Amino acid sequence: MIITSSNVFGYLLERGLITFESVVDGDFMVADTTRRNRNFKIIRRRHQSYFIKQIKTWEPQAIATLQCEATCYWLAQNDSEMAALAALMPKYFFYDTGRHVLITELLPDGEDLGEYHRRLGKFPEEIAQRLGQALGTYHRDAATKFKDGPQTAAFAKQVPWILSVHQQNANLFSPLSGANAQLLNLVQQYPEFQQELDVLRSQWRADSLIHGDIKWDNCLIYPKDGPVDQINLKLVDWELADIGDACWDVGAVFQAYLSSWIASMPMTGETPPAQFIDQAQYPLEEMQPAIRAFWRAYLDVLQVDHPTEKALLERSMKYGAARMIQTAYEWLYYSPQVSAVTLYLLQVSLNILKNTPEAINHLLGL
Numbered sequence: 001m002i003i004t005s006s007n008v009f010g011y012l013l014e015r016g017l018i019t020f021e022s023v024v025d026g027d028f029m030v031a032d033t034t035r036r037n038r039n040f041k042i043i044r045r046r047h048q049s050y051f052i053k054q055i056k057t058w059e060p061q062a063i064a065t066l067q068c069e070a071t072c073y074w075l076a077q078n079d080s081e082m083a084a085l086a087a088l089m090p091k092y093f094f095y096d097t098g099r100h101v102l103i104t105e106l107l108p109d110g111e112d113l114g115e116y117h118r119r120l121g122k123f124p125e126e127i128a129q130r131l132g133q134a135l136g137t138y139h140r141d142a143a144t145k146f147k148d149g150p151q152t153a154a155f156a157k158q159v160p161w162i163l164s165v166h167q168q169n170a171n172l173f174s175p176l177s178g179a180n181a182q183l184l185n186l187v188q189q190y191p192e193f194q195q196e197l198d199v200l201r202s203q204w205r206a207d208s209l210i211h212g213d214i215k216w217d218n219c220l221i222y223p224k225d226g227p228v229d230q231i232n233l234k235l236v237d238w239e240l241a242d243i244g245d246a247c248w249d250v251g252a253v254f255q256a257y258l259s260s261w262i263a264s265m266p267m268t269g270e271t272p273p274a275q276f277i278d279q280a281q282y283p284l285e286e287m288q289p290a291i292r293a294f295w296r297a298y299l300d301v302l303q304v305d306h307p308t309e310k311a312l313l314e315r316s317m318k319y320g321a322a323r324m325i326q327t328a329y330e331w332l333y334y335s336p337q338v339s340a341v342t343l344y345l346l347q348v349s350l351n352i353l354k355n356t357p358e359a360i361n362h363l364l365g366l
Contacts, residue, residue, distance in 0.1 A: 196353040
């Protein structure tokens, strides 16, 4: 059965998630938000709203990623020791293993962090601190829970693909845009990228449950117009969750700030390259307090000693640099050629990998 806007009401009715009265009362609206998956928002004013996700193609990879996400939701809902994970996720309602349909809570009046930052024109420290506390808590608890537990069987324990991208044939990445192909060629042409990515891959640890795809799009806050101290924060889209290295998630947060800074630079023919940084819409100095608040909150939860802190920071920064290459790749999905912004992302990524302590000081302000 393929879920559509016309049959989704009956599908939910069969599972007791809605009633006929919802339609009679006019309290049922369907919004089709299909992208990589079939996505539907079931919006109700007086009752529970839902987010429905179904794979588009019955390919093994698509099935596996949705099953992985469903497993994370099930664990958060049913394992009392995973309270920190449950606090980070929307509510889980149902997973249809035959039709590959996942039903979770639709967050009321929410927006992702990218939209939130752009609307405010700033990067609040309070939100960054909350994200640091949330990540630290679930990383700490998951590291203990998943060390030798049977739950680990549900996860592939794979190293992120970007750490071996320099070893792959472009034909394996199908379909590729012209810009994607150019970007991969650039990475493969630089020995420094190859050497650093090899080291990062060799240092990868599988010791915690990680989200695996943290970016502003997957960080939702609600209510979006409420006071900062009353805003809730959730992580969505757990399809790439895995047993892996917690520093990957932390590095993804670092690079989300840095990529937002780079993307805000006016890289046009009218602006000399030397002025890119000075004319950024979101100056790095205005982001650094939030970056520091995130990192301090994360460390406060973990309670590590200074040598461990330093090692965590350097490893996270390096993984953030690798994640920046992946961000550039994602931004070029439909582009015929690489853009100035993505070239600058690659340059900053390489600079971080070549001199990580200096990058931590200069870019993060730590």
